[in-house]
Amino acid sequence: MPIYDLSYRHWEGSLLGAGRRWMVIAEAGIRLLLSYKKFVFLLMLSWVPFFVQAFMLYMIMVKGASMGFDVSAGFFQNAYAVQLFPLVLVTIYAGSGLIASDLAANALPLYFSKPITQRDYILGKLAIIAFFLTLVYIMPVLLLFIFAVGVSPDMEFVKENYWVILSILGYGALVVGMTSVFIVGLSSTSRSGRVVGVAFIAVVTFAGMIGNLLNLVLRMSQMLALSPNANLIRLSDFFFLQESGLRLHPMVSLSVAALVIAWSLWTLNRRIRPVEVVA
Amino acid sequence: MSATVEIRDISKWYGQVVALNGVSLDLKPGVTGLLGPNGAGKSTLIKVLTGQLRPSRGEATVLGQAPWNNPDMNRFMGFCPEQDSFYEHMTGRRFVNALLSLHGYSATETRDRTEAAIAEVGMSELAERKIGGYSKGMRQRIKLAQAIAHDPQVVFLDEPVTGLDPVGRHHIIDLILKWGGEGRTVLVSSHILHEVESMTSSVLLINHGRLLAEGDVHEIRELIDEHPHHVTLTTSDPRGLAGHLISDPAVVSVRFDEETRSVTAETLKPEEFYRRIPILVTQQGVNVDEMSSPDDNLEAVFDYLVK
Numbered sequence: 151m152p153i154y155d156l157s158y159r160h161w162e163g164s165l166l167g168a169g170r171r172w173m174v175i176a177e178a179g180i181r182l183l184l185s186y187k188k189f190v191f192l193l194m195l196s197w198v199p200f201f202v203q204a205f206m207l208y209m210i211m212v213k214g215a216s217m218g219f220d221v222s223a224g225f226f227q228n229a230y231a232v233q234l235f236p237l238v239l240v241t242i243y244a245g246s247g248l249i250a251s252d253l254a255a256n257a258l259p260l261y262f263s264k265p266i267t268q269r270d271y272i273l274g275k276l277a278i279i280a281f282f283l284t285l286v287y288i289m290p291v292l293l294l295f296i297f298a299v300g301v302s303p304d305m306e307f308v309k310e311n312y313w314v315i316l317s318i319l320g321y322g323a324l325v326v327g328m329t330s331v332f333i334v335g336l337s338s339t340s341r342s343g344r345v346v347g348v349a350f351i352a353v354v355t356f357a358g359m360i361g362n363l364l365n366l367v368l369r370m371s372q373m374l375a376l377s378p379n380a381n382l383i384r385l386s387d388f389f390f391l392q393e394s395g396l397r398l399h400p401m402v403s404l405s406v407a408a409l410v411i412a413w414s415l416w417t418l419n420r421r422i423r424p425v426e427v428v429a
Numbered sequence: 430m431s432a433t434v435e436i437r438d439i440s441k442w443y444g445q446v447v448a449l450n451g452v453s454l455d456l457k458p459g460v461t462g463l464l465g466p467n468g469a470g471k472s473t474l475i476k477v478l479t480g481q482l483r484p485s486r487g488e489a490t491v492l493g494q495a496p497w498n499n500p501d502m503n504r505f506m507g508f509c510p511e512q513d514s515f516y517e518h519m520t521g522r523r524f525v526n527a528l529l530s531l532h533g534y535s536a537t538e539t540r541d542r543t544e545a546a547i548a549e550v551g552m553s554e555l556a557e558r559k560i561g562g563y564s565k566g567m568r569q570r571i572k573l574a575q576a577i578a579h580d581p582q583v584v585f586l587d588e589p590v591t592g593l594d595p596v597g598r599h600h601i602i603d604l605i606l607k608w609g610g611e612g613r614t615v616l617v618s619s620h621i622l623h624e625v626e627s628m629t630s631s632v633l634l635i636n637h638g639r640l641l642a643e644g645d646v647h648e649i650r651e652l653i654d655e656h657p658h659h660v661t662l663t664t665s666d667p668r669g670l671a672g673h674l675i676s677d678p679a680v681v682s683v684r685f686d687e688e689t690r691s692v693t694a695e696t697l698k699p700e701e702f703y704r705r706i707p708i709l710v711t712q713q714g715v716n717v718d719e720m721s722s723p724d725d726n727l728e729a730v731f732d733y734l735v736k
Contacts, residue, residue, distance in 0.1 A: 174530050256512045260575070263479055263508035264531035265500045424481035 171266045175274025180281055184242050192243060193286060196236030198288035202227055205296050211301050221298055221307070224312050226388040229291045230321065234382070235328065237287045242350055245279040245333030247343030249422070254341040262424035272334070272418050280330040288322035314390070321389035325382065328407050335414025338421035354378050371397035381406050432457050433583055433614040436477060439487035441473055441638075448473040449484070450638040456583075456616060460609035462625030464616040465635035471618040472511060475585045475634065478616070479508045491583055504532060507581035509572050511588040511618075517561035519554055521571040524560060528575045539576065546578035547571075553599060566597025573604065583614045590624055602627050622649070657681060658699040662692050662706070663719040670715050677705060 183189050207225070209215035225293065252258060260272055295315055299308055336353075337346045361377030364370065374380040380396055381403040387394035388403075432455035441449040463472050476482040477489055480496030480503070489496060496502050515604050516524065526543040534542065546554045550570040560568065569589060586605065590598045605628050607614045608710060619625050624644050625632055634642040634649065642649065657704040664670045670692045674683045679698040685691065696702040709715050 171531065171533060172535070178527050178530065251516065255516050256510070257516070259476075259481060259510045259512075260528060261531070262481055262500075262526060263503055263506070263576075264509075265503040265533070266531050267500050352583070424476075 153271045172270040172273035172277065175271060176277035177283070179275065179278035180246070180417055183282065185373070191349065192236075192239060193282070196233070196240060196286035197290060199229070199232045199236070200294060203232070207294060207298055208301055211298065211305070211307070211352060222311060223317065223390045224392060226291055226295055226314055226318055227386050227392060229294055230287070230318075230325075231383075233287050233290055237283060237325070238354070239284050240282050241279065241329055241333050242347045244282050244335055245330070245375070246346040246350065248275045248334055249337040250277060250340050250346050256309060258422070259424050268419070268422050273335075275334050276330050279333055280326055283326040283330060284322075287326055288318070291322065292320050317389045317391070321386055324385065324389075328410055331411050331414040334359055335417040338418055372399075372402060374398045375402050375406050418429070433492055433537055435488075435490045436478075439474075439477060439484045441470075441477060441482060441485050443651075447638050449477070451487070452635070452638070452640045453470075453487075454640060456608075456614050458612050458614050459631065460605055460615045460617060461627040462629050462632040463616055463635060464620070464622065464625050464632050465618075466620050469620070469735065470638040471620075471635055472587055473638075475508070475587050475616065475618060479503075479506060479585055480679040496707060504579065506583045507576035507579065507584040509584075509586045509589055511591070513568055513572075515560045515568065517559065519560055520557050521560055521563065521567070521574075522547060522556035523577045524571060525556075525578055529578045532579050534579075542578050542580075545576040549577065550574045550604060565596075566593045566600075569593060569597065569601060573601065581613065584608060584616070586615065586617045588620070589615045590617055590619070591621075598624070604634070622646075655682060657695045657697055658702070660694050660696065660699070660702060661721050662694070662717050663690055664692060665690060665716050665718070667692050670717070673709055673715055674711055677702070679705065703733045 157322075178311075206217060207221055210217055210221055237393070252261070262268075293320055295311075298311075302308065333350060334348075336350055337343070340346050340349070358377040358379050361374050361380060364373035364376065374384075374396060375398060380398060384394055384396050384398045384400055384403040385407070386392075388400035394400075431652065432453075432480060434453055434456035436454050439449055440447070440450045442556060452470075452474065463471050463474065478496060480499055483497045483573055492505055494502055496506070507699075519527070521544060525546055526539060527551050530539050530544055532539075544553070547553050550573050552567065552570050552574060555567060556562070556571075560571065563571065573586070573589060576586065578711045585718075589605070593601065602624075605617060609629070617625065617628055621720050630646045631651065632643065632646045633640060662670060667687055667690050671685040674680050674692060674694050677694075678702040679696050680694045681697055682695045684693045684695075694702065706717065706720065710717050
C-alpha cells in the first residue's frame with residue numbers, strides 16, 4: 151500500500167456561516183419532534199381553545215351576542231390564561247428530553263467534535279422549544295387578535311385596542327422565553343427526560359403551594375412571588391394594563407422571571423461541556 | 430515530513446488527580462498507536478487534542494492551530510469516542526447525517542457524504558436499521574463513519590476495536606490502515622498491544638499520565654520478550670502437566686496450584702514455548718483447558734519498562 155499518497159479530498163465548497171450553526175440543531179430537533187404522531191396530536195389539541203374563542207369572538211362582534219364580557223384587552227389576557235395548560239403540556243413533552251436525551255446518549259463529546267460551540271448548542275435547543283411554545287401559546291392569541299380586527303364591523307375596535315398587539319407579543323415573548331430557558335436548563339440537570347418532566351411539574355406545583363401558604367400564614371403578599379402562577383397573573387395584568395387583584399408589585403414578578411432565566415443560563419453554562427469533569 | 434500534531438509539555442490535572450504529566454510528542458501522517466493500560470491518560474490526551482479539554486499547562490497544536498476553544502478546527506479533525514454515543518431510536522443513516530449536518534454542508538452534500546461514509550465502513554445495507562438493534566461491531570463502524578464523513582486530515586480514534594469480534598476487528602483495522610495510507614494522521618488508542626501491532630509499527634506508550642516511550646512497536650515487543658514471560662495453563666492434572674513442563678528446555682520455572690487446577694510456567698523463549706504446547710497436548714495426551722498469559726496485560730509491560 152502506498153503510504154502518504156494524500157489521496158483524500160477536502161471540501162472546498164461553501165459552508166453554513168458560524169452565526170447560523172445553531173439552526174442545524176434547531177431544525178433537526180423540530181423535525182424529530184414533528185415526526186412523533188402523539189406530539190403532533192398534542193399540538194393540534196392545543197389549538198382547540200382558539201377555535202372556541204374565535205367562535206365566541208365572532209358571535210359577540212358580528213352577531214352581537216351577549217356573553218357577559220366584551221372583546222377588549224381582558225379577552226386576550228384570558229386567552230393567554232386558557233393557553234397556559236397546553237403550554238405546560240408541550241413544555242413537558244418537547245422540552246424535558248431536549249438535553250437529557252443527549253446526556254443519556256453521551257452525545258455531547260460527539261456534538262463538540264463538530265464545528266459548533268456551546269452557545270450554538272444551547273441556542274439550537276432553546277430554538278426548538280421556543281418554536282413550539284410560540285406555536286401553541288403566542289400564535290393562537292395573536293391570530294385571535296387578527297381575527298378580531300378582521301371581523302370588526304368598523305375601526306372602533308382597532309382604535310381602542312391597537313396597543314393590545316404589543317401586550318400580546320411582549321407578554322407572550324416573556325413567558326415563552328422564560329419557560330424555554332427554564333426547561334432547557336432543567337433538562338441539562340438529568341439524564342432522564344421523565345425525571346426532568348416530573349421536576350418541572352414539582353417546581354411549578356410546590357412553589358405555587360408554598361407561595362400561597364406563606365401568603366396566608368404570614369399575611370405577606372410578597373410571598374406570592376414564590377408562586378409561578380401568581381407571577382404570571384401579575385405580569386399579564388401589567389402587560390394588558392388591567393387592575394390587579396394581587397398585592398404583588400410587577401417588578402417583583404419581573405425580578406423572579408429574571409432570576410429563573412439567570413439560574414437556567416448558569417446551569418446550562420456549567421452542564422453543557424464536551425467532557426464531564428469530575429474533580 | 431512535518432508533524433501535523435505537536436504537543437509540548439502538556440499537563441492536565443483535575444484537582445489532586447494528574448491525568449497527564451508533561452507529555453511532549455509529535456505526530457506525522459500515517460497511523461500511530463497510543464498504547465497504555467486503562468486509566469493511563471489516553472482518553473484525556475485525545476480530549477485535549479480534540480479541543481474538548483483545556484490543558485492545565487503546556488501547548489497542543491493540530492495542523493498548526495490550538496484545538497481548545499477553536500470549533501473551526503473540527504472541520505479538519507475526526508473523533509470517534511470510546512463510549513457508545515448513541516440515540517438508540519435513530520437509524521445509522523440518520524445518526525451520521527445529523528452529525529455531519531453540524532458541519533454546515535448543503536443538504537445534498539450532507540446526503541452524499543453520509544452515503545459515502547456509510548459505504549466506506551461497510552454499513553450501507555444496515556444503515557436503515559435502528560442503532561438500538563446494532564451489534565457492538567456495527568455501532569463501532571457507524572461511529573467511525575461519523576468520524577470520517579467530513580474527510581478530516583487528522584483522525585482520533587479512542588479504543589475503536591475494543592470488544593469487537595475477530596471479523597469486526599479485522600474490518601476496522603483495515604479501514605484504519607487505509608486512512609493512514611491515504612495520508613491522514615490517525616491516532617488510535619488501545620490498551621492491547623497486539624491490536625496496535627496489527628495497525629502500525631509506530632507507537633506511543635503512556636502510563637500514569639506520562640509518555641514512557643515512543644518508537645517502533647517491535648522494539649517494545651523485544652523488551653517484553655527479553656523479560657521472563659509467564660503462561661498459565663488450566664488442566665485437570667496440574668501435577669502431571671507441571672512434570673512435563675519442567676523438563677522443557679524453554680521453561681525456567683514451574684508453579685502449580687491444585688486448587689485452581691492451574692500451572693504457571695516462566696519462560697525466556699515464549700515463541701518456542703507456545704510452539705511446544707500443542708505438541709505436548711497431542712503427543713503426550715496432556716489435557717489443557719485454557720491458556721493465558723498475564724504478561725499480555727499491558728500493565729505488566731509497563732512494569733517492565735519502568736523498572
